[in-house]
Amino acid sequence: MSRITIYGCKKDRKAVLEFLQRQQCVDVSEGDAENAKLGFSNMNTGDSQSEFLRKRNIGEKAIDILERYAPSEKGLLSSFEGRKTLSAEEYYKYVDDIPEMMRIADRIIEASEKIAEKRGQIVRRMTELDELSPWMGLDVPLSETGTKDCSCLIGTFPEALTEEKLLERYFSEENAPPIYAEIVNVLPQQTCAFILCSKKYTSECENRLRAIGYSSMKNSNRGIPSERAEEIHNEIGALEKEIAELEKEIASYSGACSSLKFMVDYYAMRAEKYNVLSMLSQGNRVFVITGYVPTKTAPSLTAALEHKYNAAVETEEAGDDAPVMLRNKHLTEPVEGIVKTFAMPTKGEIDPTGIMAFFYYVLFGMMLSDAAYGLIMTLGCFFALKKFKNMEESMKKSLRMFMYCGISTMFWGVMFGSYFGDVVPTVSRTFFGNEVTIPPLWFEPVKNPMKMLMFSFAIGIVHLFTGLGIKLYQCIKAKDYAAAFGDCIFWYMLVGGGILYLFRVDMFLSMAGLSTKLPPVWGTAAAIIAGIGALGILLFTAPKNKPAKRLAKGAYSLYGVTSWLSDILSYSRLLALGLATGVIATVFNKMGSMFGGGVVGAIIFIIVFAVGHTLNLGINALGAYVHTNRLQFVEFFGKFFEGGGREFNPFAAHTKYYKFKEEI
Amino acid sequence: MENMGMVLALAGAALASILAGIGSAVGVGKAGQAAAGVVTEDPSKFSKVLIMQLLPGTQGIYGLLIAFITLSQIGILGGSAEALSLAKGFLYFAACMPIAIVGLLSAISQGKAAVAGIMMIAKKPDQMSKGMIFAAMVETYAILALLVSILAIFGIAGLNI
Numbered sequence: 001m002s003r004i005t006i007y008g009c010k011k012d013r014k015a016v017l018e019f020l021q022r023q024q025c026v027d028v029s030e031g032d033a034e035n036a037k038l039g040f041s042n043m044n045t046g047d048s049q050s051e052f053l054r055k056r057n058i059g060e061k062a063i064d065i066l067e068r069y070a071p072s073e074k075g076l077l078s079s080f081e082g083r084k085t086l087s088a089e090e091y092y093k094y095v096d097d098i099p100e101m102m103r104i105a106d107r108i109i110e111a112s113e114k115i116a117e118k119r120g121q122i123v124r125r126m127t128e129l130d131e132l133s134p135w136m137g138l139d140v141p142l143s144e145t146g147t148k149d150c151s152c153l154i155g156t157f158p159e160a161l162t163e164e165k166l167l168e169r170y171f172s173e174e175n176a177p178p179i180y181a182e183i184v185n186v187l188p189q190q191t192c193a194f195i196l197c198s199k200k201y202t203s204e205c206e207n208r209l210r211a212i213g214y215s216s217m218k219n220s221n222r223g224i225p226s227e228r229a230e231e232i233h234n235e236i237g238a239l240e241k242e243i244a245e246l247e248k249e250i251a252s253y254s255g256a257c258s259s260l261k262f263m264v265d266y267y268a269m270r271a272e273k274y275n276v277l278s279m280l281s282q283g284n285r286v287f288v289i290t291g292y293v294p295t296k297t298a299p300s301l302t303a304a305l306e307h308k309y310n311a312a313v314e315t316e317e318a319g320d321d322a323p324v325m326l327r328n329k330h331l332t333e334p335v336e337g338i339v340k341t342f343a344m345p346t347k348g349e350i351d352p353t354g355i356m357a358f359f360y361y362v363l364f365g366m367m368l369s370d371a372a373y374g375l376i377m378t379l380g381c382f383f384a385l386k387k388f389k390n391m392e393e394s395m396k397k398s399l400r401m402f403m404y405c406g407i408s409t410m411f412w413g414v415m416f417g418s419y420f421g422d423v424v425p426t427v428s429r430t431f432f433g434n435e436v437t438i439p440p441l442w443f444e445p446v447k448n449p450m451k452m453l454m455f456s457f458a459i460g461i462v463h464l465f466t467g468l469g470i471k472l473y474q475c476i477k478a479k480d481y482a483a484a485f486g487d488c489i490f491w492y493m494l495v496g497g498g499i500l501y502l503f504r505v506d507m508f509l510s511m512a513g514l515s516t517k518l519p520p521v522w523g524t525a526a527a528i529i530a531g532i533g534a535l536g537i538l539l540f541t542a543p544k545n546k547p548a549k550r551l552a553k554g555a556y557s558l559y560g561v562t563s564w565l566s567d568i569l570s571y572s573r574l575l576a577l578g579l580a581t582g583v584i585a586t587v588f589n590k591m592g593s594m595f596g597g598g599v600v601g602a603i604i605f606i607i608v609f610a611v612g613h614t615l616n617l618g619i620n621a622l623g624a625y626v627h628t629n630r631l632q633f634v635e636f637f638g639k640f641f642e643g644g645g646r647e648f649n650p651f652a653a654h655t656k657y658y659k660f661k662e663e664i
Numbered sequence: 665m666e667n668m669g670m671v672l673a674l675a676g677a678a679l680a681s682i683l684a685g686i687g688s689a690v691g692v693g694k695a696g697q698a699a700a701g702v703v704t705e706d707p708s709k710f711s712k713v714l715i716m717q718l719l720p721g722t723q724g725i726y727g728l729l730i731a732f733i734t735l736s737q738i739g740i741l742g743g744s745a746e747a748l749s750l751a752k753g754f755l756y757f758a759a760c761m762p763i764a765i766v767g768l769l770s771a772i773s774q775g776k777a778a779v780a781g782i783m784m785i786a787k788k789p790d791q792m793s794k795g796m797i798f799a800a801m802v803e804t805y806a807i808l809a810l811l812v813s814i815l816a817i818f819g820i821a822g823l824n825i
Contacts, residue, residue: 341793449818453811573807576726579814583729590741622715623722626800627807633797 001318001325001347001648002298006289008311013280013287016309017273020289022660024652025301027323028276028291040281040288045274052274055102056267062105063260065112069247070254082390085659086262094262101263104256111246118239118246125232125239132232134185134192135217135225142217142225151202153195153209155216161191169212176208177201261657269653276651292322292648322347325648332357334401337394342633343643350470352641356632359463360401363631365408366459367577367624369445370585372420373617374409377402405624415442416578420613421585430593431602445578452575454512460571461499463631464564467639468492474640482543486557490536495564497530534558567635573627581620588612669753670738670745676760677734680813684727684767691720691775698779702786709785712792716782719799723763723771726810730763733817751825759816766809774802 004026008016020026030042086094135142138154146152157166163183170176177197184192193214197205206214223231281288293301293315302313324344326336328351335357345351368374381403385396413419417440428436445452468488475484502508504523509515538554545553592608595601637643653660699713732741734756739745748756781795 338793449815453815569808570804572811573804576807576811576814580726580729580810583732584725587728587732619718619722619725622718626719626796627803629793630797630800630804634801 001292001322002295002315003318003322004289004291004293004298004301005314006305006311007313008287008289008305008309010282010285010287012309012311016289016305016311017276019304019309020276020651021269021273021653023301023304024650025297026289026291026293026651027648028279028289028651030279030290038283040283042280043278043282045278049271049274049278052267052271056264056271058105058109059101059260059264059267062108063257063264065108065250066254066257066260070251070257072254072257077384077388080384080388080391080395082388082392082395083655083657083659085390091660094259095266097259098263098266101256101259104253105260105263108250108253111250115243115246118243122236122239125236129229129232132225132229134187134190136229137184138192138194138225140194141223143223146196146199149199151197151199151205153197153202153206153214153216155193155195155209155214157191157193157213158189158215159191159213160186160188161193162186166191166193166212170208173208173211177205179205265653265655265658268655272651272654291651292318294325294648318347320347321646323648324645326351326353328353328357331404334397334404335360337397337401338629338632340647341629342637342641344645344647345641345643346645349642349645350474352470352637355466355470356636359466359636360628360632361404361408362459363463363574364405364624364628365410365412366456366574367627368405368409368581368620369412369416369578370418370420370581371410371413372423373581373613373621374406374411374413376617377406377409377621379406381406412578414440416440416582417444418582418585420609421582421589423585423589423609426589426593427605430605431597445575446582448513449575449579450511450513452578453572456571456574457568459574460568460631460635461495463571463636464567464639465492465496467636467641471640482540485536486540486543490533490540491564493529493533494537494561495533497526497528497533500526501530567638570631570635573631577620577623577627580623581616584616584620585613588616666747669748669750670740672750672753673734673738673748673756674740676757676764677731677738680734680760680764680767681724681727681731683764684730684771685724687768687771688721688724688727691723691771691773691778692717694772694775695720695778695782698782702782705786709789712785712789713782716778716785716792716795716799719778719781719796719803720771720774722803723767723774723806726763726806727767730760730810730813730817733814734760737817737821749825752820752823755820755823755825756817759813759820761813762809762816763806763813767806770802770806770809774799774806777802 006016020028140152142154144152144154161169161183163181166181166183167179170179170181180196182194184194186192195205195209206216281290298315302315305311305313324347326339326344328336332354336353338360339345339351339353339356365374381399385391385399385403391399417438419438425435425437428434443451468491472484472488475481475488500518501523503514503518504520504526506517509517537558538551540554541557542550542553588608589612591612592605593601595604695717699717702713703710735741738748738756777799778795781792781799784795785792
């Protein structure tokens with residue numbers, strides 16, 4: 001990284017900024033505080049930025065609504081397709097469309113809000129209709145109060161009643177004024193009744209009725225129930241028609257979708273530009289841009305700026321707070337994403353991507369370890385990469401990573417003799433009578449799990465020692481020789497010596513199934529090496545402290561040997577996951593072949609085979625991915641990698657739907 | 665009594681798939697509830713939360729794996745069942761226990777970690793792989809238990825008791 005300072009005339013400001021946005025190679029930072037003393041100031045663009053973002057959000061919302069009412073057709077593999085590239089001509093055409101699109105977006109949002117409102121109205125009408133339904137038999141309005149001499153009481157009782165029962169209850173009290181009652185509707189929990197009485201007894205009648213459970217419907221002002229119901233039906237019909245029209249209107253804008261997407265990108269780009277604008281130091285006539293640029297691209301950028309835009313450019317070596325960009329070769333580049341997930345290396349720290357990539361492929365392959373699965377992964381990724389040339393860069397990298405992982409899976413599958421588990425012997429035995437087996441190139445982990453376990457630990461030790469090696473390299477580079485010994489070399493001696501000594505222990509040898517025992521002199525040598533290592537760690541972990549503290553810190557560090565043990569044991573997952581893939585595949589093959597040979601058996605076998613192996617591949621590929629990451633992050637990175645750098649984030653057009661060509 | 669060995673071995677195999685399966689069902693169920701919640705807000709996160717939901721599901725598979733290996737070792741699968749001594753039956757039973765018990769508990773714990781990871785995806789979808797690692801940390805112990813079960817079962821086959 002280099003620090004770059006660009007000085008330009010204000011009249012060229014727009015052109016320079018647009019040029020930089022297209023080049024995507026300058027990480028702009030806040031101008032120096034010293035510039036303020038020279039009369040430079042920063043422009044406040046917060047308001048314009050939020051205005052652009054507001055407009056972008058309106059566009060996004062409109063697109064969302066549009067997708068809901070007029071879904072665009074998407075292929076199964078559409079997520080592989082990258083953003084479309086626009087030519088200059090198309091760009092300007094779309095720019096002209098923007099005011100119109102803004103109007104359409106507003107209209108779409110408005111229509112969708114209206115639809116929501118009308119849906120709410122329909123729900124309210126439905127509730128009313130529910131309340132009315134028991135009264136459908138009534139042929140006077142619910143609000144009816146009576147005639148000149150006669151009062152009319154309309155209401156409900158909270159139980160099922162017949163006319164006789166109602167009257168019987170009512171007249172069971174003495175001196176009850178006469179009434180006429182008619183039952184409109186009976187439900188188990190409710191009786192709707194229409195009751196007439198003489199006007200002069202109205203309140204008395206009502207009180208007596210209340211005593212037996214009556215409650216009035218008097219306050220509702222709703223006309224004759226059946227007529228009102230029809231009215232409501234008509235209203236709902238009208239509302240539904242309006243909604244359908246609004247939906248049609250929204251759907252009719254589906255042609256504008258691409259322009260709306262452009263609008264979203266356009267405002268996102270402008271917001272980004274104005275964000276950078278606010279970071280510039282500006283005087284009356286000139287402006288200053290400060291930022292970081294990859295050292296490799298600095299000369300060409302300088303030349304272009306000086307010739308095309310009359311700007312003066314200074315570059316210098318970047319300080320410690322510079323952002324970090326990972327740069328790797330084709331084969332190792334795909335795992336950059338994995339490193340970024342963990343942390344960016346700080347400036348000056350080694351980029352672990354290259355070394356990690358090799359282990360990544362090996363470990364992933366060992367965990368999945370099936371030649372056929374590997375082939376499927378490799379071919380799938382390969383064809384996706386070939387077919388979708390326009391794919392986004394990050395997607396391309398992931399697919400390339402899985403392609404290489406697939407190749408490694410194939411390799412280990414052949415080594416361990418696994419092709420869809422044991423499909424070859426199963427099929428040949430079930431359908432063709434004589435069993436054919438493909439012998440493994442090396443050995444079969446299911447038959448010899450201890451050997452596989454030992455091999456897993458060996459891979460783990462190589463992996464961990466490589467990590468420690470990187471730490472040693474960094475210590476030497478930083479000329480920190482005390483740390484080189486205390487944190488690295490003595491550990492090599494302790495762990496290496498300890499492992500070597502194991503080959504003298506009978507119990508370990510019999511467990512591992514090894515027959516060759518090292519001669520005693522090796523054991524002594526190993527013990528001495530480990531002893532020196534342990535002593536070294538005890539004494540040289542914290543050589544600058546006072547003796548007591550020094551020893552205490554050394555002892556604590558020595559306790560870290562337990563973490564080495566657990567780190568190495570952690571690699572046993574290579575065996576466990578490898579076996580899991582093979583055994584589950586075998587289970588599916590066995591299930592498929594249970595129905596014997598013949599046509600029916602073959603059909604069932606094919607179905608079980610297809611479903612079972614798809615499932616197995618999916619789950620185990622996921623498992624291999626997750627656990628490879630874990631081995632890298634926890635065991636490998638734990639030995640040397642600190643991270644915490646800031647990722648190089650150049651000023652560019654971070655658009656969602658389109659890419660733009662150079663000349664715009 | 666001479667058949668007790670077989671009974672015990674089969675009980676072990678059954679428990680391996682039962683307990684580990686229950687654990688995974690609980691874990692995946694919990695994660696599924698959280699995942700559905702996230703998808704109601706943002707359907708485009710479906711594939712991300714689905715992967716997180718799957719993570720606690722592996723214990724059930726490990727249980728199945730151990731059950732399957734045991735069944736074929738004692739001859740129930742493959743149809744060559746011979747009488748199994750009581751001691752051997754007990755050995756198979758014991759060998760099945762690590763994945764049965766650790767599978768049950770670790771899948772439930774992993775389900776909780778997966779729920780937290782799904783919540784994280786809801787807010788920061790780009791941090792998904794970190795959430796996956798958190799959940800995968802729990803699985804380590806299921807893998808270790810699986811390993812002990814596998815090694816034990818393969819070892820028992822060679823014993824002559």
